[in-house]
Amino acid sequence: MHVTGLGIHGFAETLAVDEPELRVYWRVESPERGARQTAYRIRLDLMDAPGDPRGAVWDSDWVDCDATRDIPLEPEDPLLPTTAYRWSVAVRDERGRESTSEPAGFHTGYQNSHAAPPLSPNRDIMPDDSLLFRSWFADPDARWKGRWIGTTSDRPFYVRREFELDETPVRAVAFATGLGHLQLFANGAPASNHRLDPGWTDYHQTVQYAAYDLTGRITAGPNVLGAHVGNGFYAGEQGDRFFWPLYEDKTYVRYGNELPFVAELHLTYADGRRETVISDQSWRIRESATTLANVYASEDHDRRLFPTGWTAAGFDDSEWRQASFIQGPRGHLRYQSQPALTAIETRTPIEVTEPRPGTLVFDLSQNMSTMVEVSAMGSAGDRIVVRYGETLGDEGVLVMTDPEFSEFGTHVYSTFTLAGTGEPETWQPDFSYAGARWVQLEGVAPMDDDGSSGLPRITDVRGHFVSSASARTGTMTTDVDDANAILAVLEPTFASNLQSLHTDCPQIEKFGWLEVVHLLANGTQYIRDVEDLYTKILRDVMRAQDSDGLVPTMAPEIRYMTGPFRDSIAWGSAIVYLPKFLVDAYDSTGILADAYPAAARYMSYLQGKEVHGGIIRHGLGDWGVSGAYGNGHANLETAIYIDCLRIMASFADRLGKLADAVAYRNKASEVTRVYNDHLLEADPETGRYRYVSRDGLPTSITAVNQAAALQFGLVPAEHRADVEAAFIAEAEKATFETGEIGMRYLFLQLADLKRSDIWMRMARREEHPSYMRFIRRGETTLPEFWADEVRSKNHDMLGHALEYFWRGVLGLRSLESAYRVFAVDPDYTGEFASVSADFASPRGTISLRIDRGAQSTRIHVTVPANTSAVVTLPAYATTVAVNGEPASAISPDASAATLSLTSGDWRIETEGTA
CATH class of the missing domain: 2.60.420.10 (Maltose phosphorylase, domain 3)
Known part of the structure; x- marks a missing residue:
């Protein structure tokens, strides 16, 4: 038996682990049948003293147990801040044979940084040893020492610090963040392959920082750290372009008006000495050559302003000014625990067309969340306009087909101004990505230009597919070509929307709507390991909750909605469904104790929304039916309410809150009775029972109504055969008469009844709703609604087909403890x-x-x-x-x-x- 895959729950990278209590996992592998672990032993040491008794931190001794996940590390003393550790696992198999893993390392951050942001710029009048502020500055080694610095403006900037070392450190780890996003550099090269660090959060509550392993990159002699910082959503910049939170109702309120940066470089030497380089006024700073950083894929970059070589040691920064101390955001610093964004794939054009003079259109063959890279040669001041799109019009240029969003089609673009170096000059956005298949360049020469046009010549175009670096987990293939085609479209659709949150689309909105998060979670886990990402998202949800318990429909709440667009149970219930998903799919319970009180507040809030003694119907219902509107409000929303009550009872059981568990179960039983009294009735002609819609839009009998009751176990046993028959009768009409909420339950009911024949007939329809109509029309990702031309063609809200194939066709699902x-x-x-x-x-x-x-x-x-x-x-x-x-x-x-x-x-x- 071999022990592999050691990790810490909730942390994709482990360079600044900042939770005071850690839970770990591993896998065991064996070629023998029936192989099983019967005991384990964990050893934790300081990284710099392996095998030295003085470096031993904790030894669990042998624990008779087959568990390999959700195992707490339990050293007697708290972990030290900014310190490197290593841990290993030994196991015994069913024959008593022992095997020990290779050690895994992790580095800690500041465990108390969640409650203590970096020091105020007023530190000069509030010194660390002031009696009044002594408790605030207690244990200075356990809190941030770097200071927030910037230019005191909202324009993108470069910042750098050159320093010299007498010897090469054995370890170098940098902590850094800049808002909205930053790129960190060390000695002339990017510090990592990360894009758009840090992740999006509610910056008033939490600010993420990233950590970078620079061991071997920081050496004796001159060194330099540098960062490029841009706006993101922290200080969103519209310019003259499209910016959705200001597009319809101007509800966006900036988190801050000064772009901030903070960093610490932790150095450890062979003799145990430690040194820290921090952000302060010794850093040099200047405005960026990126003069507009609009997160909706509009960036302006003037290469004439670019300080070539600024990230390398020896650069002359004498004309740069001293960085200023600034206040920084309100939020507390927390390590970026979710996977970073990276370029998971790079695509080159399969076709280039010239629909009109001076315009070239490049087909990247795949709609995706992309950072476009453009290389060109030309004269100083030549300006190239870069547009991105999902649809080509009849004239061969990019168009926005939804007239209500025509501004998105005309006012989303970047400009690249050349310096005229005589060599190819390359640009790609630093602070945004686009949702696009095609790249349209304007003000450029034909590809076969002989120089007579006088326009800049394009030498290369590439599209970098930017997505979460979460590990890929599953692949499936069948002997049915149509099914394979649908699976092929689902993969890039999901990948495009797995960012630092689960977005609705990579182009026009980019918001973290919560219904897609929990409804698609079980499908997503078949193709990506999303434990760490969803742990971060759950924290976003908890921090978005109102004081009265309401959970808004998006987190972070970047755009402020009202009515059912802010308060809808199919969205807010993410606060209950996400911890359940983490427990069921990954056996990860570390966040459950924190999530339970927030989920309980939400359930109390919902109780105040009941009508008819228990019915919930105040939200959006089955959003997405026939374009947008919902239906079956009481049917779906009350079923979700009952399910959440039952889940809360299971949480209470796990946490030892037995009185809560009884109360939630009793409440669920009572609401189930009300649900059936209100919605279950006999057909006056046949006498057979079925569920009807009584709320929302037209009163009707739909497959979704029956599926919801069946999937949530609400149907009285004596009526189950009737309801299943009613479900099949409606489903055999072979249309997707469902919105995005009911779709999952419709598909799961077809899976349970083994009716892939019905599902495939639905998918193959010639007219919408139809998956295959999308594919026949050449779509490479799923559009937002069942329509040929919509505002967004890369939404995963119709992606429930993914879970259907894995669970309904293949039949794979976990029965117990994360596939135990x-x-x-x-x-x-x-x-x-x-x-x-x-x-x-x-x-x-x-x-x-x-x-x-x-x-x-x-x-x-x-x-x-x-x-x-x-x-x-x-x-x-x-x-x-x-x-x-x-x-x-x-x-x-x-x-x-x-x-x-x-x-x-x-x-x-x-x-x-x-």
Whole structure:
């Protein structure tokens, strides 16, 4: 047995871990069948003293347990700030054999920085040793020493600090942030591959900082740290361009009007000495060559103003001025725990067209969240206009097809002004990304220009696909071309919207609407490991909550909404669903104790919204039906309310709040009774029961109404057959008569009933609603609504197909504790004769392949060590063999319906015809 994959829950990178209590995880691997961990032992040491008894921090001793996730580190003393640690895990297998992992390292930040932002610029009149402020400055080693600095303006700037060292440190870790975003440089090169650090937050409450490992980059002799800082949402800059929070109702209020920067470089030497370089007035600063940094993909960059070589040591910054101390944001500094944004792919154009003189259009072949890179040669002052778009008009130029957002089509662009160096000059945005497939360059020469045009010549165009660096987890393929085409569109749609929050789209809004976060979570985890990202998002949600308990529809609340657009349970319930998702998908409970009180306040708030003794109907209902409006408000919103009450009861059980658990269960039972009294009725003609809409828009009987009641377990047992029949009758109309809220429950009900035939008929419709209509029209991501031309063509709110394929067609889902036990329950009766997938679950890679022939079905499943699988067999199977032996010899509890399998590689063959 081998121990791999060591990590800390909630932290994608571990260079400035700032939680006082840490929970860790690992995986065990073994080629042997039935391999399982029976005990573990964790050792924690100071990094600089491994094996030295003086460096030993904690030894758990042997713990008889098969758990590999959610394990607390429990040293007697708190972890030291800004200190490097290493930890390792030893395990015993079922035969008592021991194996020890390679050590994993982590570096701490400031555990108390959540409650103490960097020092005020008034430090001169509030000295550290002042009696009045002594408690504030207590334990100075455990808090930030860097100071907020800037130009005292809201314009992008460069800032640098040159310093000299007598010897090379054995470790160099930088902490830095700049708002809205920064790029950090060290000795002439980027400090990392990160883009758009730090993540977006409510800067009045939390400001994230990133950490960078500069070990080996900082050496004896001259060194330089530098940063480029731009606006982001912190001090959003419109200029003369589109900026949504100021577009419709001008509700955007800046968090600050001075762009701030703070940094610390922590150096450790071989003899144990430590040194810290901090941001202060010794840093030199000047305005940026980026003169506009609009987060909606409009940046202006004048290469004539660019200080070539400014990130390298030896640069002459004598004309730069001294940095100024500034107040900085209100929010407390917190380590950027979610994965950084990186360029996950780079695309070059597959076609270049010239729709009109001076304009070139480059087709990157994929709609995506992109940072465009343009290289050109020309004369000093030549100005290139860069536009980005998702749709080409009839004339071959970019268009915005939604007339209500025509300004987005005309007022989103960047300008690149050349310095005229005689060499290719390259630009790409530093502080924004665009949602685009095509790049349109204006004021440029034809590609075959002989120099007679006098216009700048383009030498290269690239599109860098910017997304969360969260690990990819799963791939699936089938023998059905249409299904594969839909899967291919889903992947870039989701990736485009996984940023430092789960955005609705990468171009026109970029907001963190909360319904997509929790509704798509279970689908997203099949293709990306989103534990760390969703932990950060949950904190965003908790901080967005109002004092009365309301959870707004977006977090951070960048744009201020009113009515149901701010208060809707299908959005606000993210405060309940996200901790449940983290527990179910990743066995991650570290944030649950903090989330529970916030979720409880939200449930109390909802109780004040009840009508008819328990019905909830005040929100947006099934948003997205027929364009935008919702329907079935009481049906969906009350079902979600009941589900949240039940989830809260399970949280209360876990946290030992037994009285709360009883109260929530009783409340859920009472609201369920009201729900059925209000919405379940007999058809006056047939006498068969079904659920009807009584709230919102037209009163109706829909598949979604039935699916919601069935999926949430609200249907009385005596009426379940009737309701399932009503569901099938509506679903067989084969239209997606659902908005984005009800869609998930509609799809899951089809999955449970093994009706992929209905689902595929829906998907293949010639007219909308139809997934295949999008693909036939050449879309490479999913548009916002079921329509040919919409304002956004890269929304993942229609992406519930992803969860459907993994759960409904392949049949993979977790049954217990983050895939400690998982189900394989494929659809054996549809058109899919072959389905295969690999899924890097939290406990190891699950591989599946299902092949159906005319007389037999073969199932190949790899079950990771320390896990088990329950495989549902075809109902028509007459004989079952496992690895060439009768099923009963391998799985003693085998039944005609299922097999229980321990870890190993299993080949199941059944005879029988469907």
